[in-house]
Structure formats: C-alpha cells, structure tokens
Amino acid sequence: MKISDLSRATGVDVETIRYYEKAGLLPEPARGSNGYRHYAGQHLQRLAFIRHCRALDMPLADVRSLLDVVDGQPGAGATAENVVAAQLKRVRARMKSLRALERQLAELRLRCDADHDSHPCGILDELVSAAHGEACACHPHGLAAA
Template sequence: MKIGELARRAGTEVDTVRYYEKSGLLPPPPRAENGYRAYGQRHLEALAFIRHCRALDMPLADVKRLLDFVTHPDADCGDINPLIDDQLSRVRERLRSVQRLERQLVALRAQCDKNHTARECGILHELVAASLQEDCACHR
C-alpha cells in the first residue's frame, strides 16, 4: 500500500508516517517497481502500536524500546516494567499539577459570582494583579 493508504488506515497523517520512519520507529519499506514505497501489514501494525503508545503519552524513546521488544519476542522483558513505572510517575505528577491548576481556577472563579461590568469583575482584577506580579487569589 502507498503511504496515503497506510496513513488513512492507521488514522494518522502522511507527515506523521514520514516522521516515524525518519525517527527509526517504522522500518523503511521496500520500493515498488514504480519507485513508490510499498508499505505492508507489518508497517500498519507497527504504526498502530506506535499510535497506541503515544495515546498513553509515552515518549518516542520509550516507544522505540517497546517496539524493539515486539520485534525481538525472545528478549528478556525485564526493562518493560520500569519503563511503564516511569510513565506512571510522569502521569501522576501531571495529575497533581492539573489538580493544583483546578484549585487555582476555583479560587479565581470565586472572585466573581455575578455579572458586572468588566471594570468591576473580580476575575479580571485578579488576573491583572497576577500579571503585575502582585498577590492574586489563584496563587495564595
């Protein structure tokens, strides 16, 4: 299949396929007689694997390591658990960060409980104060 069909079947963009190929995540395809790249089922499966790992927000370096295990099924998989543990740590830290952000937004939202003019808006006052590096409700 040509690159456009591969991208369509994998639900991605052609540029993404090219990027993964340049990055060494996708093996280079053979060329057909007409010079076009001829992608096969193994490319589609690898691309689906990459996309799934990326949906789990795994860094490309980790995806490459996981792909190496997929292509070498007899290798010792002892490095996979720490790789996933590291990703869990990154995700948990992001969750804590998002929870801090939520608390800040709740505090900011509490500054204005009804419609006012923009001049009287507590949210705008707090945002302006923060931009001037003054204390604000969302960073106390």
C-alpha cells in the same frame, strides 16, 4: 498498500508516518518501480503499536525502547514494566499539577459573579495583580512563590 492507505488504516497522518520512518521507528518500505512506498502488514502492525503507545502519551524514546524489546534487540535497556512505571509516574505528577490548576482556577472564578452591571468582574484585577508578581486569588503568595 500506499502511504495514504496506511494513514487511513491507522489514523496516523502521512507526515507523521514519514517522520517515524526517518526516526527509525518504522522500517523503510519497499519501493515500486514508480518510486512509491509500498507498505506491508508488518508496517500496519508496527504503526498501530506506535500509535497506541502515543495514545498513552508515551514519549518517542520510550516507544523506541519498547520496540527494541519487541524486536528482541540484545541489551534492550528498558523493560516494558519499567517504561510503563515511568509513564505512570509522569501521568500521576501531571494529574497532581492539574488538580492544583483546577483549584487555582476555581479560586479565581470566585472573584466574579453574574452581576456585572453593578460592579466589574474581579478576575481581571486578580490577573493584573498576578502579572505584577503580587498575591492574587489563585496565587495567594504571589507568582514568585508559586
């Protein structure tokens, strides 16, 4: 199959496929007499594997480690369990950070109500205060402390 067919079959952009080839994540495909790449089922399966790992937001270094394990590379340093455990730790840290961000935005939003005709919305005042490093609704101790 051509690269465009592989792209359609996996939902991976053509340029990304080429990048994965250059990075050594996908084996080089055979080339026809016209110079076009010809991909086989192994490329489709491997690209689907990579795509799934990336959908789990795994860094390419971890994807490479998993591919080494799949390929039976001697001395493949990371096991699948270690890779997934590390990714889970990163996701949990991001979730904690996002919950803090949610609280900050909720606090900031409280500085404004629907009655904009009577008084200005306080959100902009709060953001300007924060820009000056002062305390604001979302950073009560100032940005330097955040």
